[in-house]
Amino acid sequence: DPKNNRIEQWLNVVPQDGIANLSFQLSDEPILGTYVINVTSAKAYSSFSVEEYVLPKFEVIFEAPNQIYALDETFPLHICGRYTYGKGVQGMVHVRLCQKIAPFLPSASKPDLCQKFINQTNEMGCFFTNVSLSSFSRDFRYYQDSIVAEALLVEDGTEIHVNASHKLLISKIGGMALFDDVNSYYHTGQMYRGKIKVIDYQGKALKDKKVLLIVSCGEKQFKQKYITGGSGTASFSLNTTAWNSTLTSLEASVLHQDLDRDPWTVDLSYQRASHSVHPFYSTSRSFVSIVRVPETIPCGKKQAVQVDFRIYQEDLEHGPKRVIFSYFVTGKRGIVHAGQKTVWVGMTRMLKGFFSIPLTFSSTYAPAPRLVVYVIFPNGKIITDSAIFSVSMCFRNKV
Template sequence: MKIGILFISFFIQITAAPRPYFLLIFPKVIPADGATKTCIHLSYLNESLSLTLTLQTKKNTIKLLQEFVVDTDWHRCISLQDTIQNIDIAEEANLNLTGGSDSYRFEKIKKIYLEKKKKNGTFIQTDKPVYKPGQTVKFRTVTLNEHFIPDLSQIPLVIIQDPQKNRISQWLNVTTQHGIGDFSFPLANEPLQGEYTIQIHKAGSLTYHSFTVEEYVLPKHEVQLKLPRAISVMDKEFTVTMCARYTYGKPVLGTAVFRICRKSQYFWQKVNSHEMTNDYCKEFNGTTDISGCVSKVIYTNYFHLRTPVFTMEFIVEAKLIEKDTDQELTASGKISISTQISKVTFEDVQDNYKTGIPFTGKVCVEGADGSPLSGVNVIIQSRQDLSEILSTNERGQAYFSLNTSAWNNQVISLSAYQEGVPRNRQTLFGKIEPYSEAASLTVSPQFSKSKSFLRIQSSMTSIVQCDKDFEIHVDYIFNRKALEGSPGNMVFLYLVMEGRRIVLDGQKQSNIGPSGSLKGTLSITVSLGADAAPKAKVLVYVILPNGELIADNREFTVSKCFRNKVKLQFMEPEVSPATETSLHLNAAAGSLCALRVVDKSVLLLKPEQELSIDKVYSTAKQEVADVYALQKEPPICRPPNPQAVANRTYTQIPPSVSNEMDVYRIIWDMGLDVSTDTSMRKPIFCSLKFTDTVSEMYDIPYMWNSHAFPEAAAVRVMKQQANADRLIGLRHQTG
């Protein structure tokens, strides 16, 4: 009996665990009040680590963080508000991050910029815009910072000047009530009439507000003439509407007369044309309805819209004769006549694309008056041989999704235009031809050495509602090789910025690894409040096991709101004259509220001076620092291949600042900077200067990580170097 022995061997492939990485991310310009954050992330730690972050100025060294980290993935954002307020503000400072364990150590110092002073916005509000001689001017002022928090300090100087710039009143070192300054000033019985100016001097800035003093009669009526902003030369008709109401809301009944004219640009003799007289005018009559409005449809064939000898606008004059009193109310306006019948624009698009992830966005089509055009066919062309036809919806929008797989890392030019309409302005045979304005867009490929990408989707709504939950959808595509050694959970981190400030941060884990899905969509839920309005910039980033940092950013418009809510309403919608009424005010406990009650008729005299949420935002919220005025760090150039420069004398030229579409630029464009040992920059060509015996120099470009470039680029480098070798050899022979 023979006994066989069977040997079975097992081959187990053991993938090495990824090495640790660190990432420090921070605003390049720190606000003077320090109301922002700096964030640290450690990935793939295999042992405990001691971590320290300090802020260093010429006079101060402040420890921001000292932590003993034991987690494999660790993330922390540190507020700088208390720190910045307790140091002498300097123009520059350094962030110093050090970490160390038995096998992993790092130390990085990065320069940051500190604003020298806080920026506030001052508001001045008078109780009404126009005063009669002898009346008392009442006004309030408040200074707010970017968080809409009032400045409680004294007001150094308040001045009132008359129309001749004479100082007629002033207040010094005024103490405010919880930030609100309250003032009154009696006018003389015979003052100079005209525009007066209030000046507030505070926090090194000067704020103006004007009011008018004149003998006036309060208007009894409010008249509105509603006209289209513009019409195109192809429009067959348009509508004009006139509405009139008494200031207490009751509609005015009567008869309206419209006069609509198109003026001639030249004096045309009748012999030239029996139709082309000096002006083209028509009158229309109508009676107001129960709402106090009258509308007329105007047909355009009479006005020769495509004849260039007339001005490209309508002048509209309207007159309403009140029933019973025969009092006349007037209004006037203009309507532009445009040869551009439509305009096509790209919206919700980025200036880069990620190979393997569809490039999405929408095209919008609007008419000459700015209104959306539905049912319009739009052609989107990405290359000469590739186009797509879309039809706009009721909002004048058409969504598109383009496959990027065949774009081959090339710069792509996109165009969108209305089908069947010329795209250039022209005049043929004395007549104006209509045209449509096309849209164009150039997108560049985003660089990733592993071809792994993130893409934040655009919002389905044009405006994100403040203080409401909002879902951010992130598309991802990973290279399987880049995930080798992954523990199975991928950590997605996100930051939300408004202006120069990081206002929100967080992370979300997803089960993505070598055995999981390499392509999909992740959802992150955030609530964007007043501190993120009106423009929230979102950054989502991931550190891959191979040490590559991938990221994407996108800006969202957030509806304007305030952290403290207030409601004000009359208890009765309508009361009789000379009777009492009540106001109901609802606000958070402890709120200081300033009220103003004034006849609506007064506000009709100068409605543009009314305080609004838009005015508060534009004054209190500051401009974003221009990060492009700051110096980017140039990429690191590695030494050349020793064989390529053997027996050669050369000088390495410092590389210039790169503006390539890589993760470093994505982060920089948000006003952020990073300190990290991850890979995030696109390799660039650098230069060597080779010197021969007669000191002539030749620029020989070379690159590192040449595998990241097309083969043709590497061949070009070799050819250029060979040419330089040949030239140097010839020089030696002739010498």
């Protein structure tokens, strides 16, 4: 202890997996000062101090993001001093932000990159600034992908000071790929359609991005490249014949050579998108499929929605018969439209085709109407499909 009294000892200690884990209890009123721990056989020592705890008069609070992005130009930094009863502290704030060199580099090879701020707190006891990232490095080969902020607040009149720290991680994500308007199931032999969307780290759609779609089913793998259009999306249509009614996975990624780079930016990446597609199970081989509309539909526009179908004779009665396709549309207030479409079927074993449903998306439909199409066969079997459409904002009254 601080008076050089031996207060605890362990003899013949055998480490477990190279580690000796020991502890002892301080007395209720220990001597204040520095305590020393000695390992006699290894001639090693360490120390710790025991000090009287004094309840701080105030605290320093960081209001800063836990994560910033390498492509950001600035980030907000908000530091406040608060007394225990809530009032703001008047004083001088000293702030230091540093990005250290990579841990595997010699400390003398490059200097740490730092910014300093000194300012008086405002009437609320706070200091606010936008920190420019131009003083820091995006080259993570030489610098750590984090910034450590340290703040010291000195109270006016008393010179009492309290400090605090905060760590901001620098994300190397430049954006991500997303699957949009895709089903979780497919009909074998029928085209499987969907969209890939690419957005930046702020959620803005990115056009002219090259993306790679990988389709994996069993041990087979298919690859296809696409380029995003003006809305940041690329539509795809896949033949499911080779999927063999097995679980299929889709993976979309932005091609590496398409990443945004400059001499002081490295290792930026786009997050990949993945999606699993199950074979559609039904006691009927017949099916119906609504073709998705790729873009947002203007309010009040008449839209012809295509519906593909395949009907097998086994689901029909003998002789020429008709198939009645029923449909309805739901909006904000439930079902807003319903109808039927009749298709005559001859004696062929299977009938494959399509028809269109004309719909005008008014204010009662918006913003996300759902179309449901179904058939009830004479043998009691049912086939159905549904799709959600995006409709632009509608106003009841026009100017």
